[in-house]
Amino acid sequence: MQSILVTGGAGFLGSHLCDRLLEAGHDVLCVDNFFTGSKQNIRHLLANPHFELMRHDVTFPLYVEVGRIYNLACPASPIHYQHDPVQTTKTSVHGAINMLGLAKRVKARILQASTSEVYGDPEMHPQTEDYWGRVNPIGPRSCYDEGKRCAETLFFDYHRQHRLEVKVARIFNTYGPRMHPNDGRVVSNFIVQALRGQDITIYGDGQQTRSFCYVDDLIEGLVKLMDTPADFAGPVNIGNPCEFTMLQLAELVLRLVGGKSKLTFAPLPQDDPRQRRPDISVAQRMLQWQPRVSLEDGLKETIAYFRATLAR
Ligand code: NAD
Ligand code: UDP
Ligand code: UDP
Numbered sequence: 406m407q408s409i410l411v412t413g414g415a416g417f418l419g420s421h422l423c424d425r426l427l428e429a430g431h432d433v434l435c436v437d438n439f440f441t442g443s444k445q446n447i448r449h450l451l452a453n454p455h456f457e458l459m460r461h462d463v464t465f466p467l468y469v470e471v472g473r474i475y476n477l478a479c480p481a482s483p484i485h486y487q488h489d490p491v492q493t494t495k496t497s498v499h500g501a502i503n504m505l506g507l508a509k510r511v512k513a514r515i516l517q518a519s520t521s522e523v524y525g526d527p528e529m530h531p532q533t534e535d536y537w538g539r540v541n542p543i544g545p546r547s548c549y550d551e552g553k554r555c556a557e558t559l560f561f562d563y564h565r566q567h568r569l570e571v572k573v574a575r576i577f578n579t580y581g582p583r584m585h586p587n588d589g590r591v592v593s594n595f596i597v598q599a600l601r602g603q604d605i606t607i608y609g610d611g612q613q614t615r616s617f618c619y620v621d622d623l624i625e626g627l628v629k630l631m632d633t634p635a636d637f638a639g640p641v642n643i644g645n646p647c648e649f650t651m652l653q654l655a656e657l658v659l660r661l662v663g664g665k666s667k668l669t670f671a672p673l674p675q676d677d678p679r680q681r682r683p684d685i686s687v688a689q690r691m692l693q694w695q696p697r698v699s700l701e702d703g704l705k706e707t708i709a710y711f712r713a714t715l716a717r
Contacts, residue, residue, distance in 0.1 A: 408432045408470070410513075412463050412504060413477035415442030417583045418518070418576075418620065422475060423447060425624050427455055434471060438462040440492075441480045446583050463500035464492075467507055473631065474515040476504045479553075481520075482588035483546065483674065490548035497552030498559070505563045508571075516572040516631050517560050519640060521681055522550045523575060531648075531682040534575065534640050544676045557640065570635050574627055577644025577683045581620030581703060582710035592617060595655055596704070596711050599662035609673030611652035614680045618645035619703030622696035629692040637691060642683035645696040654700075661704055 409426050413419040414435030419442065423433050432455045435447060439460065450456040461467060463478045479496050480486040486493040501517065508515040524532045525540030540550045563569040580592035587593075598605050626643035649657075655668055688694050 407472040408434065410434045410436060410469065410471040410474045411477060412436045412475070412500070413442065413479060413518070415439060415444065415447050415458070416477065417446070417481075417581075417585065418579065418623065419477045420446035420583055421581070421620050421624050422477070422627065423450060423456065425628060427453060431455070433457070434459060434469060436461045436463065436467065437478065441482075441485050441585060441588070463503055464495045466503050469507070470511055471513055474504055474508050474513050475518070475627065475631070476501065476515060477518040479518070482585070482590045484589035486549040487545055490545075493548040494552040497549070497556045501556040501559045505559055505569065509563065509567050509569055514570040514572070514631065514635075515560075516574060516627065517556055518627075519557055519573050519575045520549075520553050521575055521577040521642070521644065521683065522546065523554050523557065524681075525550060526676065526678040527681070530680055531646065531684040532642065533684040534642055534687055541676050546676050561638065564638050571638050572630050572633065573638060573640040574630050575640050575642045575683075576623065577618055577642065577681065578615045579618045579620055579623045579644070581707055584707070586711065586714065591615065591651060591654065592704075592707065593711070595658040596662065596708055597715070599658050599664055599666050600708070600711055600715055602664050602666055604669040605655045605659065605666050607651055607655060607668055607670050608677065609670075611655065611670070612650050613673070613677060614648045614650050614682065615654075616645050616648045616682045617654070617700055617703070618643070618696055619698035619706070622698050626688060626692060626694045629694045633691055641687050641691065642685055643688055644683040644685065645700075646683055646685055647700060648680070648682040649700065657701065658704060661701070661708055
């Protein structure tokens, strides 16, 4: 049993990670400023004596005693991270510095939730970890992309300079229960629109691709990465390599939800990547991990969650 800090623990992925770590018998300290997270995501944990919640912004120093740190604090959807872009970069960069400083002081192993966005709009397909990416440094997505890239730099410099045990996960699009219904991400948008009988909004021609990982698979990958040998830092792609166009996703959601929604087309946002699919051979080799849940099965769980949430 260990004491584990999860920053961003009241968010979509963070709350599932808290569940998973408590089930494994650990003590969990959840730190969150509730910018995009919600108490609702962790309400079921508040009475658990092994769970502790702390309202705190990671851009400020944090002095606690823990054995391991999962650093997830950062808004993840374009609508939220572009709402206050300066704060987004601060969260990634100052947040990383503070959590790395904490890890250094208490000699804790620390994992960073990085992102496929470090590859930008990639010329290499699928993306392997040794690809350096194609990121616009001054566009609307840059606060997130460059913030996450700088955080990776900090993680590897603390590793080299201070011998810190770090792990960097590059997370690809993940979906599942507890996604925010209004965060503008494609899976939540399409499901909520279909459930409400509204038109499904396809940006651009719908031929751009993404690869969607179900949340349970993703969390399993993060936990396995944290448990790899001390000298393995990554980075490791964690995601599902099955690739779909946004039109295919819309049609699948419509089939599973039923109803009468139609497809409508809206302009493609600036710097929207054309294609994205992880090469997961490093994860398969180093973590003995690969996703198990198909898009159809994962969508069914997610649709059931949104059906219940919207009915409340
Ligand atoms: P989320 O927005 O649901 O969760 C982020 C959490 O961090 C929220 O609870 C939010 O309140 C909290 N937070 C934000 N700024 C903070 C700050 N300054 N101090 C303390 N807490 C703060 O998003 P998510 O989808 O759960 O993403 C979690 C992590 O995984 C993020 O770092 C994100 O970049 C990364 N990631 C997610 C995906 C995905 O598809 N969901 C893909 C790639 C990377
Ligand atoms: N820090 C923290 N908690 C700790 C130790 C450090 O939040 O338990 C912060 C501290 O504010 C510092 C940052 O982490 O600015 C980086 O710490 P480090 O020791 O690497 O650098 P320094 O203190 O020399 O700036
Ligand atoms: N998208 C869409 N309709 C929507 C929301 C998003 O067609 O209602 C598209 C978006 O332009 C992008 C893809 O779906 O090409 C994935 O978008 P999301 O914001 O979920 O993730 P990201 O772009 O960060 O991978």
